[in-house]
Amino acid sequence: xxxxxxxxxxxxxxxxxxxxxxxxxxxxxxxxxxxxxxxxxxxxxxxxxxxxxxxxxxxxxxxxxxxxxxxxxxxxxxxxxxxxxxxxxxxxxxxxxxxxxxxxxxxxxxxxxxxxxxxxxxxxxxxxxxxxxxxxxxxxxxxxxxxxxxxxxxxxxxxxxxxxxxxxxxxxxxxxxxxxxxxxxxxxxxxxxxxxxxxxxxxxxxxxxxxxxxxxxxxxxxxxxxxxxxxxxxxxxxxxxxxxxxxx
Amino acid sequence: xxxxxxxxxxxxxxxxxxxxxxxxxxxxxxxxxxxxxxxxxxxxxxxxxxxxxxxxxxxxxxxxxxxxxxxxxxxxxxxxxxxxxxxxxxxxxxxxxxxxxxxxxxxxxxxxxxxxxxxxxxxxxxxxxxxxxxxxxxxxxxxxxxxxxxxxxxxxxxxxxxxxxxxxxxxxxxxxxxxxxxxxxxxxxxxxxxxxxxxxxxxxxxxxxxxxxxxxxxxxx
Ligand SMILES: Nc1ncnc2c1ncn2[C@@H]1O[C@H](COP(=O)(O)OP(=O)(O)OP(=O)(O)O)[C@@H](O)[C@H]1O
Ligand SMILES: [Mg+2]
Numbered sequence: 001x002x003x004x005x006x007x008x009x010x011x012x013x014x015x016x017x018x019x020x021x022x023x024x025x026x027x028x029x030x031x032x033x034x035x036x037x038x039x040x041x042x043x044x045x046x047x048x049x050x051x052x053x054x055x056x057x058x059x060x061x062x063x064x065x066x067x068x069x070x071x072x073x074x075x076x077x078x079x080x081x082x083x084x085x086x087x088x089x090x091x092x093x094x095x096x097x098x099x100x101x102x103x104x105x106x107x108x109x110x111x112x113x114x115x116x117x118x119x120x121x122x123x124x125x126x127x128x129x130x131x132x133x134x135x136x137x138x139x140x141x142x143x144x145x146x147x148x149x150x151x152x153x154x155x156x157x158x159x160x161x162x163x164x165x166x167x168x169x170x171x172x173x174x175x176x177x178x179x180x181x182x183x184x185x186x187x188x189x190x191x192x193x194x195x196x197x198x199x200x201x202x203x204x205x206x207x208x209x210x211x212x213x214x215x216x217x218x219x220x221x222x223x224x225x226x227x228x229x230x231x232x233x234x235x236x237x238x239x240x241x242x243x244x245x246x247x248x
Numbered sequence: 249x250x251x252x253x254x255x256x257x258x259x260x261x262x263x264x265x266x267x268x269x270x271x272x273x274x275x276x277x278x279x280x281x282x283x284x285x286x287x288x289x290x291x292x293x294x295x296x297x298x299x300x301x302x303x304x305x306x307x308x309x310x311x312x313x314x315x316x317x318x319x320x321x322x323x324x325x326x327x328x329x330x331x332x333x334x335x336x337x338x339x340x341x342x343x344x345x346x347x348x349x350x351x352x353x354x355x356x357x358x359x360x361x362x363x364x365x366x367x368x369x370x371x372x373x374x375x376x377x378x379x380x381x382x383x384x385x386x387x388x389x390x391x392x393x394x395x396x397x398x399x400x401x402x403x404x405x406x407x408x409x410x411x412x413x414x415x416x417x418x419x420x421x422x423x424x425x426x427x428x429x430x431x432x433x434x435x436x437x438x439x440x441x442x443x444x445x446x447x448x449x450x451x452x453x454x455x456x457x458x459x460x461x462x463x464x465x466x467x468x469x
Contacts, residue, residue: 054371081377091372095390105376108386150372157376 003030004065005161005192006051011060013046020046022216023060028161031190035203035224038213039239044196047213048163051194052083064160081109084154084162088169090146092138098125098149099134105157117156124152128182144175148182161192168199198243204228212236257435258442268425269446271339275421276408278343283350290351291358292384305355312352318413321345325417342414350407357399361392394465401458405451412447422446 006028013021020043028034036044049055051062053069053076062069069079092101102121106112112120125131128148138146147167154162164183168176180202187193187206197203203210203224210227212219212235220233231237258265293305312320324345329335336344365388373383415424426443430436 049371052375054374077374077377077379080375083375085372085375087368087372089368091368093369093372093387093391104386105378108382109377153376 002027004028004063005030005032006194007061007063008051009061011047011050011062012058013043013050013055014058020216021050021057024213024216024218025060026211026218028192028194030192032208033187033191033193033195033206035207035210036194036196036213037198037200037203037210037227037239038219042213043216044213045165048085048165048194048196051163052080052085054085077109081105081157082160084157084159086147086150086154086162086164086167088166090138090143090150090170092146092149092153094138097135097137098130098141101138101149102152102156105153109157121152121156124155125149127155127185128152129178142175143171144178147171147179151179151182151186155186161194162186164193164195164197166196166198168197200228200240200243212239251437253438254435255438255442257429257433258438261429261433261439264425264429265422265443265446268420268422269450271419271421272408272411272423275339275342275346275411275414275419276404279346279350279407279411280404282343282347283354286347286351287354287358290355291362294355294359295362309352309355312349313356317345317349317410318416320349321413321417324348338414338418338420341417342411342419345414346407346411350403353403354400357396357403358392360399361396362388364395365391398458398462398465401454401461405454405458408451408454409447 004027006026008024008026011021011024012019024043024047026034036047038044046055050057051069053074057070060070064079064082067079068074093104096104099118099121102124103114103117106117106120107114122131122134125134128151130145130148130152133141133145133149138149141149150167167183168179171179176199180199183193183195183202184206195202195207207224209221210224211221212227212231212233214233214235220227220231220236227236228240231240290305290308293301294309296302296305321342325336325338325341328341328344362384369387369391370383373387378386411421412423414421415427418424420428422443426439430439433439
């Protein structure tokens with residue numbers, strides 16, 4: 001029996017005259033890792049931001065389990081708790097220490113007691129390998145460390161699904177690995193994940209499914225072996241070739 | 249031509265000038281408080297999701313930023329009582345005019361501070377499940393405050409000097425007392441020189457303080 005966590009039906013999104021998403025449908029199973037690839041401007045970020053309605057879709061429906069996210073009366077703060085989001089630019093709160101960043105959601109949104117939130121946050125920071133950085137401000141952390149704090153911050157809300165938008169693109173090459181390792185660990189633990197990335201090795205090793213976006217539609221999708229080795233579409237093959245070139 | 253300075257006149261009347269300083273300081277502090285509070289309301293209106301409220305707040309700030317302060321003071325003193333039927337003493341008229349004026353400038357400082365925090369912070373906070381009010385209170389305002397302190401300092405100094413304008417409506421602050429004494433003693437040169445010195449002695453250390461604040465918060469970025 002299918003256990004669908006995220007269901008997207010015919011999603012459309014325009015910015016003024018520019019139609020960025022032109023009817024995207026997708027189902028994500030519990031524990032599935034979906035890697036989204038596609039050229040710059042193809043609508044990948046917009047798609048992720050529609051999922052927690054940081055962007056307002058123009059048409060189509062989105063469900064998290066059986067709760068409709070796109071409903072008129074949806075309690076947005078409440079559904080967003082269940083959707084973790086990690087950004088390219090980390091977006092840590094610079095006026096708070098690492099552990100305060102991780103505690104912020106549970107304290108402010110879930111009204112958890114300080115003691116419990118601190119306990120939980122320090123476990124999560126330990127999990128992402130930062131148990132020695134609890135009281136350090138983001139400004140004093142490397143990009144890779146900041147991104148791991150951001151992952152811990154999202155995990156603190158115990159989300160049902162996590163969205164990653166090019167989370168290693170702003171990092172120096174030598175710091176990419178430590179973040180991908182944490183993401184792989186989450187995938188192994190059964191976290192449901194949608195990951196926009198240009199890291200094809202991550203896609204090959206961790207993805208259950210790879211989805212190719214092109215000009216606001218899903219051009220093709222399938223298991224990583226198929227997309228990376230035997231893509232049907234010429235455009236997908238060309239896109240992947242170009243990436244390998246850039247990676248060289 | 250050699251002018252004969254006679255500063256004795258100033259010392260004889262110094263208590264009168266001192267009483268003026270008290271009023272100058274009181275007017276500055278009260279105007280600042282009123283403006284800081286009203287300005288917050290206007291800034292929140294300018295950042296609100298409702299177009300009509302944003303428009304209203306925009307008109308308010310522009311109205312006070314594009315008309316001369318002296319005109320605003322005189323208007324509040326002479327015209328506001330006719331329109332509203334409420335007449336204030338000169339001091340309270342000055343306070344109302346400055347409060348309204350400072351609010352417009354404070355609103356801009358608050359707004360600039362809050363919008364400078366950046367879209368990413370808001371998105372990250374909303375994604376955690378915060379409400380708009382929580383984002384404001386927990387994330388945006390705490391970060392904006394340090395950026396607001398230097399421009400608020402600058403504004404405070406111009407406010408302190410600009411209070412001299414209310415002598416035009418008869419508030420017996422420092423400038424008014426100086427004008428009064430100048431006529432009374434036939435010694436305008438000495439009186440106004442000392443008056444300028446008093447403003448300088450009070451304002452200069454504050455100006456140094458504000459420069460220090462700019463330096464402190466700039467290097468922190
Ligand atoms: N807030 C916005 N206002 C107007 N246009 C926007 C906005 N956000 C995105 N766009 C436009 O929508 C298109 C898709 O943007 P999006 O960020 O979703 O692409 P992407 O696939 O994530 O690209 P990249 O790989 O560069 O991150 C682009 O042409 C972009 O300029
Ligand atoms: Mg993007």
